Amino acid sequence: MNSFLGSVFWLLVTLGVLVTFHEFGHYWVARRCGVKVLRFSVGFGKAIWSRIGKDGTEYQIAAIPLGGYVKMLDAREGEVDPADRGSEFTSKPVWQRIAIVAAGPAFNLIFAIAAFWAMYVVGMPDFAPLVTATPHSMAADAGVRDGDRVLAVDGKPVDTMGDTYEALGNALLGREPLPLRVRGSDGTERVVTLPLNRLPAGQDIGQYMDKLGIKLASPAPIAAVVRAGFPAASAGMQGGDRIVSINGQPVTDFEAFSRLVVAEATKSPALDIAVERQGKPLSFKVTARMESMEGQPPRWLIGVSPPQPEPMLRRYGPAAAVSAALTTTWDNTASIFNMIGKMVSGQASTKNLSGVIGIAQVANASASAGLGAFLRFLAAISLSLAVLNLLPIPVLDGGHLLYYLIELVKGSPLSERTMMAGQYVGLFLLLTLMGLAFYNDIHRSLFL
Known part of the structure; x- marks a missing residue:
């Protein structure tokens, strides 16, 4: 499955599951409050399958698999039979209407907790937080060295590279000096302060991460795998050889080795590669060849693969996973509110907003990374839906809750005219946010 089709497929899966579960929450509570549900639809548009349940609800699967909806008996949408007025939505006490809307x-929050729990039970593959700093980057200038192991970000311990990136991303929103506690390759610990306050305003996290320059440390220059039939194997190189130099130029890590292969082969495909094998120096004449691998553009190759970074698998038993899932849900919720607050205050750029294109791309990437990664993605998106739907914007659940809270205070519902005006304002705000997110997605795709 190519990247585009994969992104579309996993976007449909994501929205289908999460929006349907969201609507099932409205349906389940409405039924328990005695509200008549006319239709529960998985998807939108023309029905491709439907049936009427014993409760009188029409259950259907529709042609457009982008979520779903629940249609309740509502006097605001037409005449209601006198026999059904007791099961009509607006006739219910305000606290029941609040419960139905909330x-x-x-249910999105419950789904997020369940998905995080499943992720920890299945296991979340990650890497040890061994980092390097790109030359002349902010991290390099601050004193981050190759092979440093990150122990804590702003005083909060981190165990994996994923935790490190997440903590850095949250800190970049505020652009304030950030202390990192690291352990060097010599075993000594020190604190490095990243001057994030020097970052320019108005950029997204991806651009800030590039300027920061912290990334997973490149593996040692060891030929972990030498592929049969490729130039390195034909010349006599073997798995486990430690690469010392190419054409006399020293090699410090595998990333430097890859760059040198391309740079030197561009001048001449014939390469002199010096290695160390079981403590003995050896030299090989390797003729690189231009080749395309796995659909990538052609490049100079010799058929050598690096060792994998130090792997870590975060896995818990079913009981321990509950606590871990609740903690992760809390931390992610705090991060979402932190981002919203900083965007509202102007500290963080609205360029950090992503729409369906960005979600589709991340959905495809996480699904390709394995079940644990996709569960984490589903949990994060479900949690975002829960929080965003509670924002006090008319047309969202939070806007309806605002109306009902005002009704509780004043003792009577808002007028139809006021609510309709609010709906128009809410629709305008929602479309503006969606348009901005879509623009950001297109801009990232074209220019980054």
Whole structure:
């Protein structure tokens, strides 16, 4: 499956699962409050399958698999039979209407906790937080060295590279000096302060990460795998050889080795590669060849693969996973509110917003990375839906909750005219946010 089709497929899976679960929350609580549900639809548009349940609800699967919806008996949408007025939505006490509306975000929250729990039970592959700093980057200038192991970010311990990136991303929103506690390759610990306050305003996290320059440390220059039939194997290189130099130029890590292969082969495909094998120096004449691998553009290759970074698998038993899932849910919720607050205050750029294109790309990448990664993605998106739906914007669940809270205070519902005006304002705000997110997605795709 190519990248485009994969992105579309996993976007449909993501929205289908999460939006349907959200709507099931409204449906389940509405039924328990005695509200008549006319239709529960998985998807939108024309029905491709439907049936009427014993409860009188029409259950259907529709042609457009982008979520779903629940249609309740509602006097605001037409005449209601006198016999059904007791099961009509607006006739219910305000606290029941609040419960029905809040159930959608609540079910997204429950789904997020369950997905994080499943992720920890299945296991989340990651890497040890061994980092390097790109030359002349902010991290390099601050004193981050090749092979440093990150122990804590702003005082909070981190165990994996994923935790490190997440903590750095949250800190970049505020652009304030950030202390990192690291352990060097010599075993000594020190604190490095990253001057994030020097970053320019108005850029997204991806651009800030590039300027920061912290990334997973490149593996040692060891030929972990020498592929049969490729130039390195034909010349006599073997798996486990430690690469010392290419054409006399020293090699410090595998990334430097890859760069040198391309640079030197561009001048001449014939390469002199010096290695160390079981403590003995050896030299090989290797003729690189231009080749395309796995659909990538052609490049100079000799058929050598690096050792994998130090792997880590975060896995817990079912009981321990509950605590881990709750903690992760809390931390992710705090991060979402932190981002919203900083964007509202102007500290963080709205360029950090992503729309369906960005979600589709991340969905495809996480699905390709394995079940644990995809569960983490589903949990994060479900949590974002829960929080965003609770924002007090009319047309969202949070806007309806705002109306009902005002009704509780004043003792009567808002007028139809006021609510309709609010709906128009909310629709304008929502479309503006969606348009901005879509623009950001297109801009990233074209220019980054």
